Amino acid sequence: MEEILDTYKTTKLEDVKIWFKAASIHDFPADGGACVKYKNKQIAVFNFARIGKWYACQNVCPHKMEMVLSRGMIGDDKGIPKVACPLHKKTFSLEDGENLNGDMDAIATYPVKIEEENVYIGFSD
Amino acid sequence: MKQIVVVGNGMVGYKFCEKFVEKPEFKDFKITVFGEEPRPAYDRVHLSEFFENQDAKALEMAPAEWYAKNNIELITGERVADINRTSKTITTAQDREFTYDYLVLATGSAPFVPPIKGVEKEGVFVYRTIEDLEGMLAYAAKLKAKNPNAKAAVLGGGLLGLEAGKAVMDMGLEPHIVEFASKLMPRQLDLRSSQVLQLKLESIGLNIHLSKITNQILGNGSIVGMEFGEDDTLDVDMLIVSAGIRPRDELGKNSGLEVGVRGGIVVNNKMQTSDENIYAIGEIALYNQMIYGLVAPGYDMAAVAVNQIIGQAKSVMPDDIDMSTKLKLIGVDVASFGEPFMPASKGHSIIFENKTQHLYKRINVSHDGKKLLGGILVGDASDYNMLHQIYLNGMAIPEDPAQLILPASDGASAFGDVKDLPDEAQVCSCESVTKGQICAAIENGEATDVAAVVSCTKAGTGCGGCKPMVADLTNATLKSLGIEVKEGVCEHFDLNRQDLYKIIQVKGYTHFNEVLDNHGNGGHGCELCKPLIASLMATINADTANKEYAIQDSNDRFLANIQRNGTYSVVPRVPGGEITPDKLIALGEIAKKYDLYTKVTGGVRIDLFGATLNQLPLIWKELISHGFESGHAYGKSLRTVKTCVGSTWCRYGMDESVSFGIELENRYRGIRAPHKIKGGVSGCIRECAEARGKDFGLIAVEGGWNLYLGGNGGANPRHAELFAEQIDNETVIKYLDRYLMFYMRTAKPLQRTAAWQERLEGGLEYLKEVIIDDKLGIADDLEKEMQTLVNKFECEWTQAINNPEMMKRFNHFVNSEEEDDNLVFVPMRDQKMPEPWK
Numbered sequence: 001m002e003e004i005l006d007t008y009k010t011t012k013l014e015d016v017k018i019w020f021k022a023a024s025i026h027d028f029p030a031d032g033g034a035c036v037k038y039k040n041k042q043i044a045v046f047n048f049a050r051i052g053k054w055y056a057c058q059n060v061c062p063h064k065m066e067m068v069l070s071r072g073m074i075g076d077d078k079g080i081p082k083v084a085c086p087l088h089k090k091t092f093s094l095e096d097g098e099n100l101n102g103d104m105d106a107i108a109t110y111p112v113k114i115e116e117e118n119v120y121i122g123f124s125d
Numbered sequence: 126m127k128q129i130v131v132v133g134n135g136m137v138g139y140k141f142c143e144k145f146v147e148k149p150e151f152k153d154f155k156i157t158v159f160g161e162e163p164r165p166a167y168d169r170v171h172l173s174e175f176f177e178n179q180d181a182k183a184l185e186m187a188p189a190e191w192y193a194k195n196n197i198e199l200i201t202g203e204r205v206a207d208i209n210r211t212s213k214t215i216t217t218a219q220d221r222e223f224t225y226d227y228l229v230l231a232t233g234s235a236p237f238v239p240p241i242k243g244v245e246k247e248g249v250f251v252y253r254t255i256e257d258l259e260g261m262l263a264y265a266a267k268l269k270a271k272n273p274n275a276k277a278a279v280l281g282g283g284l285l286g287l288e289a290g291k292a293v294m295d296m297g298l299e300p301h302i303v304e305f306a307s308k309l310m311p312r313q314l315d316l317r318s319s320q321v322l323q324l325k326l327e328s329i330g331l332n333i334h335l336s337k338i339t340n341q342i343l344g345n346g347s348i349v350g351m352e353f354g355e356d357d358t359l360d361v362d363m364l365i366v367s368a369g370i371r372p373r374d375e376l377g378k379n380s381g382l383e384v385g386v387r388g389g390i391v392v393n394n395k396m397q398t399s400d401e402n403i404y405a406i407g408e409i410a411l412y413n414q415m416i417y418g419l420v421a422p423g424y425d426m427a428a429v430a431v432n433q434i435i436g437q438a439k440s441v442m443p444d445d446i447d448m449s450t451k452l453k454l455i456g457v458d459v460a461s462f463g464e465p466f467m468p469a470s471k472g473h474s475i476i477f478e479n480k481t482q483h484l485y486k487r488i489n490v491s492h493d494g495k496k497l498l499g500g501i502l503v504g505d506a507s508d509y510n511m512l513h514q515i516y517l518n519g520m521a522i523p524e525d526p527a528q529l530i531l532p533a534s535d536g537a538s539a540f541g542d543v544k545d546l547p548d549e550a551q552v553c554s555c556e557s558v559t560k561g562q563i564c565a566a567i568e569n570g571e572a573t574d575v576a577a578v579v580s581c582t583k584a585g586t587g588c589g590g591c592k593p594m595v596a597d598l599t600n601a602t603l604k605s606l607g608i609e610v611k612e613g614v615c616e617h618f619d620l621n622r623q624d625l626y627k628i629i630q631v632k633g634y635t636h637f638n639e640v641l642d643n644h645g646n647g648g649h650g651c652e653l654c655k656p657l658i659a660s661l662m663a664t665i666n667a668d669t670a671n672k673e674y675a676i677q678d679s680n681d682r683f684l685a686n687i688q689r690n691g692t693y694s695v696v697p698r699v700p701g702g703e704i705t706p707d708k709l710i711a712l713g714e715i716a717k718k719y720d721l722y723t724k725v726t727g728g729v730r731i732d733l734f735g736a737t738l739n740q741l742p743l744i745w746k747e748l749i750s751h752g753f754e755s756g757h758a759y760g761k762s763l764r765t766v767k768t769c770v771g772s773t774w775c776r777y778g779m780d781e782s783v784s785f786g787i788e789l790e791n792r793y794r795g796i797r798a799p800h801k802i803k804g805g806v807s808g809c810i811r812e813c814a815e816a817r818g819k820d821f822g823l824i825a826v827e828g829g830w831n832l833y834l835g836g837n838g839g840a841n842p843r844h845a846e847l848f849a850e851q852i853d854n855e856t857v858i859k860y861l862d863r864y865l866m867f868y869m870r871t872a873k874p875l876q877r878t879a880a881w882q883e884r885l886e887g888g889l890e891y892l893k894e895v896i897i898d899d900k901l902g903i904a905d906d907l908e909k910e911m912q913t914l915v916n917k918f919e920c921e922w923t924q925a926i927n928n929p930e931m932m933k934r935f936n937h938f939v940n941s942e943e944e945d946d947n948l949v950f951v952p953m954r955d956q957k958m959p960e961p962w963k
Contacts, residue, residue, distance in 0.1 A: 031675050037943065067937075067947045071682065072652075075652060086679035103191075
């Protein structure tokens with residue numbers, strides 16, 4: 001179980017070594033998410049169209065270790081963009097991964113950039 | 126830097142750390158905490174919840190990282206073995222030595238196991254730690270595999286014993302309580318209240334044996350029974366001993382600290398032991414010749430010890446410690462406060478008892494009738510917080526004190542307003558939060574709602590018993606400040622569901638963002654308001670869940686029920702439970718092809734589990750080609766109309782329940798409501814369809830149908846109420862159209878008809894006036910709206926598989942055809958199941 005979590009480490013913009021071209025922006029629903037496969041990782045990518053931003057985080061919810069966060073609803077908690085896990089509605093900040101309605105460990109987040117209508121996710125490895 | 130060593134990482138030991146880190150003086154201290162158990166401190170008060178979810182993490186007081194973050198060294202799994210008071214050091218069982226300036230003993234207590242012959246047998250447990258519980262669960266599973274009717278007894282009918290009784294029920298064993306005294310909870314209840322509690326507990330399946338002295342535990346190796354006297358035995362396969370606690374004072378005793386005759390380390394009102402550098406708090410502290418086994422005094426002791434160590438000499442324990450307690454035992458309210466049993470020499474008692482409803486209320490008042498001295502409540506403790514406050518603060522009581530416990534004839538409360546409490550009134554006794562602190566948090570702008578009051582004052586975070594009062598107080602204070610109390614659905618809307626319904630209907634909104642931009646608070650929505658507005662727009666515009674799928678709730682988004690490993694289950698509609706052999710075969714073939722776990726549901730249809738996101742449309746294509754349609758098992762919408770076989774086959778049947786059930790199911794399928802809706806139709810009063818347990822139920826009688834409304838199963842089972850008698854099919858449909866539509870317009874989010882009907886002002890009579898007599902003049906509108914929904918029905922799965930744009934969402938990966946490689950299934954009874962959560 002712990003090994004799954006070890007796969008995911010927050011990557012800061014300045015540490016990005018690889019920009020992985022994931023898919024077209026049209027493959028993601030407005031104000032919703034989808035899951036991207038990168039090597040052995042599953043990354044949830046969200047198109048927060050209301051605020052014109054994109055976010056990426058681990059797809060695994062640290063609560064029960066299921067690969068489901070990309071299927072969660074997004075929104076905000078007092079201004080902080082968040083995703084709610086579809087299984088038990090644990091919520092996590094999309095900015096820094098913090099668990100907003102409990103004291104679970106933060107989830108890993110990744111930088112996203114859009115170039116020529118394509119979504120790129122930043123990884124350090 | 127002064128060194129503090131805390132021995133024991135239970136609730137009180139943790140509280141000491143929590144109180145300490147809040148002090149500015151903390152920077153001059155270094156705390157090291159030793160815990161003997163493998164995990165950090167957890168909430169033992171709510172231990173029985175572990176049986177419901179087996180989630181040890183949820184019980185944690187704070188995660189291990191909390192200690193690290195606050196610079197506290199937490200050493201778990203290592204017992205402190207010895208104290209050397211001269212050198213001011215402690216030695217652990219692993220022979221490591223640590224020095225201290227102050228030593229705090231918080232080792233708590235251990236269950237007391239009476240020296241009964243055979244108590245060492247396999248299958249005998251104590252009830253204290255998560256490890257104990259895990260041991261019990263494993264043993265119970267083994268027992269049940271051999272004998273599904275296995276029995277377990279709890280030795281001890283006290284507070285903890287009854288909690289353990291609930292644990293036994295949750296484990297699925299036949300529960301027995303064996304108590305030595307002639308009453309239950311002998312420390313809190315008098316004989317009459319114990320009898321009322323006993324009746325109530327027996328009514329929910331607990332077997333209670335009082336005045337039983339256990340002579341020996343029977344069995345060869347493992348327990349098979351208990352013997353109380355000659356020819357008096359009880360066959361049980363497991364025993365949980367809950368016969369009281371003994372302070373774990375070995376450490377103190379061995380190092381020469383003063384201890385009591387019956388155990389416990391003697392402390393003064395500063396929580397100091399006979400060695401001024403050593404403090405003792407919680408269940409090992411013997412204060413005023415008493416051990417206090419409640420968490421609230423333990424927390425107070427922790428606070429006093431912290432204050433003493435940082436030099437606030439004035440902070441001491443009071444002489445009188447309030448032992449009032451309120452709890453919910455197996456769903457039954459039990460509370461006792463102040464002086465529960467009072468000799469006649471000190472005052473008079475007023476007792477209200479109603480055994481038919483399992484209610485008992487007793488209050489003790491002074492001879493002059495002016496002061497409340499204590500009391501006992503069983504069955505309904507909703508007045509506990511107010512009574513407790515009146516007692517604690519010596520507040521005036523009505524001229525006729527009986528009004529405090531008798532139902533008021535004019536509906537007015539005898540208590541007055543929460544605002545009348547004095548500022549020093551302690552509202553939360555676990556965290557010692559006063560009314561003044563709660564009001565101040567609101568008045569100085571720190572908190573503007575209940576959640577914020579809880580997080581900034583900590584009120585309600587202990588046992589949680591004061592939460593209703595904290596909420597009342599918060600709302601009353603907000604109102605007095607002229608701040609409108611929000612009844613909105615979430616932080617994004619101040620409007621409630623009913624208002625949103627009207628707005629969407631009048632303005633004709635069809636997108637979430639329109640509603641949010643025009644009527645929201647400027648945020649971006651959340652998992653509360655999005656599915657709600659999705660549901661409202663579906664009801665009002667007769668849309669399916671395929672519209673704007675990103676705002677749909679977890680299940681509606683993929684038109685399937687998400688299960689514990691993130692796969693889905695598929696339930697096609699089988700109206701009324703009637704199915705042809707060909708369709709049954711088709712279901713079987715499809716389940717086989719996709720290797721799905723198959724089960725008949727509680728709503729008499731067939732559920733296929735374990736479908737991945739990618740498989741869902743493939744499965745549905747095949748189902749639809751065999752004539753199936755969505756069963757909406759995933760939606761807040763009509764599930765099933767359950768039917769008995771009815772007059773077509775049954776020799777007792779009065780009417781065709783299957784035909785009518787199918788007609789109703791097909792009429793209301795697909796409509797989105799505040800919550801799920803279930804129906805039932807029985808062909809005679811034998812009621813084989815269990816129609817009275819449904820939101821709407823019909824029973825055929827001589828001359829027509831009897832219509833019942835507002836029933837449900839669930840956590841609070843409720844029988845539907847008789848609404849109309851001997852009516853024909855047409856009238857049934859007319860009433861049901863109006864009823865369901867009225868419910869869909871006015872209920873709160875996620876409120877079933879039962880809860881809605883119960884809270885409807887005017888009750889059933891009012892409902893009859895609206896629906897039968899059309900008092901509000903809306904019956905026509907209601908019928909028309911329902912007819913539009915019925916006419917516009919469309920199977921959303923058929924819609925989805927025929928639209929490539931809608932199909933895009935059914936892929937686990939957006940950039941790969943692969944499946945989720947994290948899925949693991951294990952075999953079970955010739956089928957498969959997800960690997961259990963760890």
